[in-house]
Amino acid sequence: MQIKIDAHTHTLASTHAYSTVFENAAFAKKNGLDGFGITDHTPPIQDAPDILHFMNLHVLDRQIDGVELLRGAELNIVDYKGGVYLDKEILKRLDYAIASFHDMALTPGSKAENTAAYLGAMDNPYVAIIGHPEDGRVPVDFEQLVLAARSTKTLLEINNSSLRAAYYRLNTRENMIEILRLCEQYGVAVSMGTDAHFAPAVGRFDETLELLEEIHFPQELVANLSVEKFKMLIGGKKA
C-alpha cells in the first residue's frame, strides 16, 4: 500500500514542533508523497499560534516543488458536547479540520462523556477527521464512534505517532486494531496521518502501514491513496 498524502503534520507554528512549511514539503516529496496537510494546533492550548495563523493560510502556495499543500487545522475539542475553538468563519476558509481530544484543552471524562464529545464534534460539518481516537487516556465507546463516523461521513485517523516507541498515549496498538476492525465491519474510511512534529517524519507511515498489513485492512477504506481520493472524502460533509 502506498500512502500519497499525509493528512496531519505540524510546523513551527505549534511551538512543540520544529520544522517549516518548506521543510515539511521537502520531506513529503523525498518520502514519496504527492500532497500533505498543514494542521497546526488551535487555541486554547498554550502552544498554539494565534487564530490569525488560520485566517491567513490562504497565502501559502498550493504547490511546493510538485507537492500539493492543503490548508488545515487540528482543533481542540473544548467541551463534552464536542464544541471546538475556531468559529465557522475561519473554518470555512480551510480545506479541512481535524478535531482531537487534548487534555490541555479538556480533561478526559467518563467513557460516555468522551464519546459524546467526539459525536458532537462529528456533527460539525467542518470537522472532516477525528484525530488519534485510539488514545487510551481518553476512554471511548469505539463502536458508537465508528457508527457515528459512518452516519456523519467523518474519517477516523490512524496516527503514526501513536505507534512510535516511548510515546505517551496509552494502549494505542490494541485500541487501533479494535477501531480498524470496526471500520472494516461498518465500511468506514480511515485517514492516515503521521502527526509529524519534525520534517523527516512527514510521510513516514512505517508503523501504521505494518499494522494495516498485519490485519489485512482493506485498501479501499484508506482515504490517502491519492490526493484526489482524500479531497473527495474530506469534502463529503459540507456538500
Ligand SMILES: [Zn+2]
Ligand atoms: Zn493531537
Ligand SMILES: [Zn+2]
Ligand atoms: Zn497533531
